[in-house]
Amino acid sequence: MKPAPAPTPDDASPGVPGFRTWRGVYLFVFACFVLVVVLLAVFSRLFA
Amino acid sequence: MNPLDWIVLLVTMVGIAAYGAWHTRHTDHLDTYLKGSKTTRWGTIGISVMATQASAITFLSIPGQGFESGIGFVQNYFGLPLALIIVCAVFLPIYRQLGVYTAYEYLGRRFDAKTRLLGAGLFLLQRGLAAGVTIYAPAIILATVLGWRLDLTIIGTGLLVIIYTVTGGSEAVSLTQKWQMGIIFGGMLTAFVILVARLPPGLGLGDATHIAGAMGKLQAVDFSINPDKRYTLWTGLFGGLFLSLSYFGTDQSQVQRYIGGAALREGRLGLMFNALLKIPMQFSILLLGALLFVFYQFQPAPVFFNRVEWQQHASASRANAILFRAIEVKHTTLQAAQQDTIRAWLAARKQPDSAAEPAARAAMLQAESATEAVHAEARAALEAVDPLAKTRDSDYVFIGFILDQLPHGVIGLLIAVMIAAALGSKASELNALGTTTTIDLWRQFRPLAAHDEARNVRAAKWFTAFWGVVAIAFALFAGFAENLIEAINIIGSIFYGVMLGIFLVAFFLKRVGGTAVFCAAVISQTLIFALYLLRHHFPVLDISYLWYNLIGCAACVLLGLLFQAGLGITTTEVNIG
16 A cells, blocks of 8 residues: 655745745735625626 | 638638647657647646637627626636636646546546546546537537538538547647637627627717616626525535536546646646636626627617527418517517617716616616516517427527627638637547547556557547547437536536545545445435436425535535445555556
8 A cells, every 4th residue: 555645845936926835826816816706796886 | 601701710710720730740649649748838728728618608608698697607607716726736736746647547546446437437428418519509509690501510610620639639639729719819809899889879888887787787796695596606606616626627628738738837827827817708708798788779689689590480370470570569669768768877877966867777677677578578479389499599699799790701700719619628528538538448448558659549549539429429419408508517517526526535535445435426426416307396406506516526525434434444545556
């Protein structure tokens, strides 16, 4: 029996300017998603 | 369509297919054929992932959804960015590390052969079914409105995609998808600009948006917790998360797009590209539909947008002709009255501190209800004269606009958009079906052949062609649900939850072994089939199909744990090799 493979560590550099880790990239994408949902909710209210 | 449209259509479609096939004609390494070039960068991967998901029905059906029900459908995609983050952080590194060709190969290494076969079998079943819809969807609409023969449209588009997918495999798929997405973005942007330019004089984009909003077409986010509502923030977040996680994490047609590439980074950035752009893209297409609704408030709109269906039944008998004509006259009269109420409301809302605005709004909504009642009357009349008539016309709204309102050349470009989208998603499906059949079935039963690379490539080509022919045959002989995008999502939701459950157990529940998860998956899938088939007999079971993803996944995980506890095995048989 062999152990299950461990995922690659997320602290490797993503090579994206402004981001040192993948966690930073994921947080940025998540923040953008929240912003888009908030903007859509505001849009709905504005044009209701 | 005139000769200019035909030239634009044929040059773009045949040109891209020929370029893809020619450029990748020497692809004879299994790795390149199944995973694409090792030098593929994140932009290509991102576009390929997007093109795989965006089929022709995205561009035919979704504007119709926006026209008919508003932009609330965008909530369906709310789970997608979250799912893609999870796929990037958990699924993709494991697939890359193991160097698998298919997601189900991983199941074989983590569990056992029977679980791998079950995963591959569920994928082949659901994707094989969906493949028929993907090829049928644009064909039926284009054939209806353009007067093309349905069978020749299905066979023509089917053969085109088979040729370049079989020739160049995954590399040809990614290469052609880049060009196809270029055509799609260019075409849709052109349509949007022309739509705004064709709004009546004095009516700007802002006014049009306000009208759409006042008519209830711009409710993008619905916080309701009513389980009967199909699209709410909660169904989108939870059901959509499970649907997207399953689709992007376990559906080979997507996994195959991002497991190749130069490095892990390229796949991750390609997926993050989609996480950022997908919701804005879907919002834009839905908004186009909502603006089409406003456009047709000021333009002579047909009472029923599938005009061919309407005319066929109108001309079937003299009684039908009189009945249908009366409905058309009523619709025209009411539409003219509605235009007046809209203009009155616009004038009222621009008056400072106008107390007339609420009354004008009420009058406008009342006029809209009256027009909608005539639309319903038209559908009922169609059904009365022919119970088998196609009474849903929202899929025909955008294509009707293209043919009626756009200049020649641009019509050809927009028809090319539809066909490009169909080819792009179809190619990924065939590529994935062929790969899964080769890797997870054929090589399993012919282990000696696994070492003969040339034979593997030949087998993959034959299986890809086989699935292409199956999809064409299915599209030719099967009848499909009227709303095509929902048909695809419903088929996916029936299978995806259980599939995701198997993978979540594999990734996160190391104690659970193959036999336990296999039994759990079989029972959970049976449960979902039962829920779907019995939904009309028991009202309590009539829930939004997005919930099937969550229920199937939860059932599979919980039953897996339960069976494992019952089996009394506390260690995992992991077979990495």
